[in-house]
Amino acid sequence: MARPDTSQRILDIAERLVQTRGYNGFSYADIASALHVTKASLHYHFPAKADLGARLIERYERNFLAALVRIDAEGRDAREKLRRYAAIYEDVLGDNRMCLCGMLAAEFGTLPKSMRDDMRHFFDENERWLVGVLQQGKREKVLKFSGTAGEVAQALLGTLEGAMMIARSYGDVARFKSASDRVLGELGA
Amino acid sequence: MARPDTSQRILDIAERLVQTRGYNGFSYADIASALHVTKASLHYHFPAKADLGARLIERYERNFLAALVRIDAEGRDAREKLRRYAAIYEDVLGDNRMCLCGMLAAEFGTLPKSMRDDMRHFFDENERWLVGVLQQGKREKVLKFSGTAGEVAQALLGTLEGAMMIARSYGDVARFKSASDRVLGELGA
């Protein structure tokens, strides 16, 4: 009965759980009680926890990359694009969540292979987008940096993920904003 | 029989487990089998897992701060001190481990209160040391930065932890080194 968007509702709850407690920090029972269904019903939609994990990353990446396409579509300059990129992180943190893949990066040692690969794919795609913006910014003389765009993109990604993680454990979004403004400021031409 | 340094050996193994798999990623049984003792024996030394966790952070902080005192004792300039600070992170990563407290920061949402407080204390002490070095560096005109030393210290800490976390999931220490060199380079006068 009802609408068959149950899979999405499971993913919504699981996503929040991973972002706040980690992949090893929640169980099927947690989702079941939040959704008022039985555990067995969850296994119908996602046979194993690793399946749920993989589909979680895939959906997260899809939504994240869609947001990046939207930033591109607005056609602002590169500096403003980076500001909006950082603002996504800030919004996630404002909801007391960690980036899904940043969280999984910490739990890397315990993840099934498929999830490891999917997680790294998320970072690779982020890096790819950042490289594009950084090159655009350098071309348009609105950004300046030494080394390759790829190096800067990796550093930027790490900085935002790390600042997010630590700021969250202080419950202090301003702490993230401060670090984010600083690194973006250093890139300004 | 034998020597009663069992507590330390338990801590050694637990430390490695937390740094590679996370606090929620290992059990007393894992330590017991690695040490060839029973679980009950572990509970004699650390009644609850939260006790083990708290003592783990305390020891890690003590050792870490001792390393910072050693850096100070060598009396180099501030830039070199920061390089050595980053080298500590690099060494930990080279052993395929995450910073203990960086790992715990990710798992923040599931940690008992005492561990949360201890973890933040570690970051606070790191920040305090960094502020001292940054101020020294500014005074001696070997470092330059805008904003307060506290802001820079927080940003630096977040950057190193984040770069470490992501580099580890790529099994790529060079990736950390690149980000670390970059942020330190930006601070050079």
Place this chain on the structure above:
DNA sequence: CTACCTATTTACCAGTTGGTAAGTTACTTG
């Protein structure tokens, strides 16, 4: 020799974990 203390083991325990098999309900389609 005895009493005590430290460190350890054996033998449990209740609760939770991810997961499965078989049945049930309700909607769809030939």
Place this chain on the structure above:
DNA sequence: CAAGTAACTTACCAACTGGTAAATAGGTAG
């Protein structure tokens, strides 16, 4: 209306979780 199918539930399960009580071995001190 019968057969099928999608989305569940009930009722399990073995393995593992953190944790405890009681017994035991070995060293030490009076």
